[in-house]
Amino acid sequence: MSDPAQLHQQLLDTLTAGGRLRTMPWKDAAAAVQRHEFLLGGFFRRVKGAVPAAWEPVLGGDDDWLATCYQDESLITQIAGTIVPTDIQGQIMREPTSSSTLPSLVLRMLEDLHVEPGSQVMEIGTGTGYSTALLCARLGASRVTSVEYDEDVAARARTALARQDMFPSLVTGDGLLGCAESAPYDRIVATCAVRTVPTAWIEQTKPGGLILTTLGGWLGASELARLTVHDDGTASGPLLGGQVSFMLARPHTPPPLGLLPDLSRGKEREAVIGPDVLSDWATRFVVQSAAPQAQRLTMNREGSAEEVLIDVASGSWAALYDDSGRWVVRQDGPENLWDSIEEHLGRWHAAGTPALEEFTITVTPDRQSLHW
Template structure:
C-alpha cells in the first residue's frame, strides 16, 4: 500500500469512527476520491502565534504536504483573490479567499442532502473539486453540475477532476444565479455561505427538492440549513446544528467600512446586555438577525476595549464598553442598533434560549426570515 493509500484509509476510518461518514454508499464514494489529487497546487498553513494571521505555503511533495492532504482539516488554497502557494516564498498576511473544505464536513453535507440514486444535483462553489468528485462517485458525473465564481479556481478544479477521470458539467459564473440551463434540479448543495438564500436556487429546484446551504451573516455566526422547496415557489426548513461555517459568497461579502463616524457623540446609557453576547456563537446568530447589516470592529480607546457595531445600510452605530463592572452603550444614527439587539435577545431568552437546531428558515418572494 502506497503512502497516500495508507493515509487515505486512515482518513476514511477516522471519519467513520467520528460519525461524520455514516452510510456505506458515501463511504464507497469517499474511498474513490484521492484528496491529494485536488491539492497538487499546494496549500497554506497558518503560522502559529502570528498576529495578524500569517500564512506559509506548503507545496506539492514538500514537507508535510501529503500528510496535510489527508488530515481532516480545512486547507486554504488561495489568498487575497489571486495568490496561490506557488506565488509565495515566506509568509503572507492577507485574507484567505478559497479553501478545501474539511473532508468530514464534505461527507456530512452530502449525506444531509438526502439524495436518491439518480438525483440531479447543482453544487454551488466547485472550489478544488474534491466535493464535486465525491458527488460524482456516488451519483454519476452526468447527474452533477458545479458552478464556480473564480475562473482560475474553476480551471484548477477541472484539471484535477480530469486527472481522476471525472467529467461533470462545470460552469464558471455567479453561483447565486444558479445554472438555469440544467434546471430543474432535485438537490442544490452550497459550499459557500450566504446571508440570504437566492431566489434563483428555489426557482431551479423542483417542488419537493432540497437545498442545503450555510446561512449566516457579517458578524460571523452561521449554520447549515436544509430547505424543502414547495409548490408555491417558497422554501422552508430547519437549521441542522453543528456550528458550520463557510466563506460567504463573494457577491454577499460586506462592503468596506470606509471612514468611521464620530464615535464620541450619541446617547449613552447602561445596559444589562454586554458585548460578551457577540462572543457566543448562538447569541451572536440572534444578534445578527436583529441587525443584519451591521459589521463589528474592536477598538482600544482610553485604555479600554470598545466593541463597535456599524450598520452599513443606515449608518447607525453603537459602542459598548465596561466601566466599573457595568456595561455601557453609546449609540447614534436613525436606528438605535443596541435597542434592536436587546429586544431580539429578550424575546429569545423569554422563549427559553432555544438552540439553533430549533430555528427555521422561511424564504418567500418578499424575502427571508429566520425564527425559532
C-alpha cells in the same frame, strides 16, 4: 514516499469510527476519490504564533504534504483572491479566499443533502473539485453541475477532475445566480456561506427538492440550513447545528466601512445586555439575525476600549463600554441599534434560549425570516 492508498484508508476508517461517515453509498464514493489528487498544487499552512495571521506554502510532492492531505482539516488553497502556494516563497499576511474543506464536513453535508439515485444536483462553489468528485462518484458526472466564481480556481478543478476521468458540467460564474441552463435540480448544495438564500436557487429547484447551505453574516456566526422548496415558490426548513462555517460568497462579503460616524454623539444609557455575550456562538447568531447589516469593530477611545456595531445600510450605530463593571451603550442614527438587539435577545431568552437546531428559516420572494 508514504503510500497514499494507505493514508486514504486510514482517513476513511477514522471518519467511519467517529460517526462522521455514516452511509454505505457515501462510504463507497469516498473510497473512490483520493483527496491528494485535488491538492497537487499544494496548500498554505498557518504560521504558528504569527500575529497577525501569516501563511506559508506547503508544496506537493513530499511526505509532509501527502500526510496533511489526509488529515481531517481544511486546507487553504488561495489567498487574497489570486495567490496560490507556488506563487510564494516565505510567508504572506493576507486573507484566505479559497480552501479545501475538511473531509468530514464535506461528507456530512453530502449525507445531509439526502440525495437519491438519479438526483440532479447543483453544487455552488467547485473549489478544488474534491466534493464535486464525490458527487460524481455517487451519482455519475452527467447528473452533477458545479458553479465556481473564480476562473483560476475553476480551471484547476476542471484539470483535477479530468485526471479522474470525471467530466461534470462545470460553470464559471456567479453561483448566487445558479445555472438555469441545467435546471431544474433535485438538490442544491453550497460550499460557501450566504447571508440570504438566493431566489434563483429556489426557482431552479424542483418542488419538494432540497437546498443545503450555510447561513452566515458579518458578525461571524453561521449555521447549516436544509430547506425544502414548496410549490408556491417559497422554501423552509431547519438549521442543522454544528457551528458550520464557510467563507461568505464573494458578493456577500461586507463592504468597506468608509468614513466612521462621530462616535462622541448619541444618547447614553446603561445596557441591559453587554457585548460580552457576542463571545457565545448561538447568541452571536441571534444578534446577527437582529442586525443583519451590522459590522463590529473595537475602538480605543479616550484611553478605553469600546465595542462598536455599525449598520452599513441605515448608518445607525451603537458603542458599548465597561464603566466600573456595568455596560453603558451610546447610540445614534435612524434607529437605536442596540435597543433592537436587546429586544430580539429578550424574546429569545423568554422562549428559553432554544438551541440553534430548533430554529427554522422561511424564505419567500420578499424576505427571509428565522423562527424558534
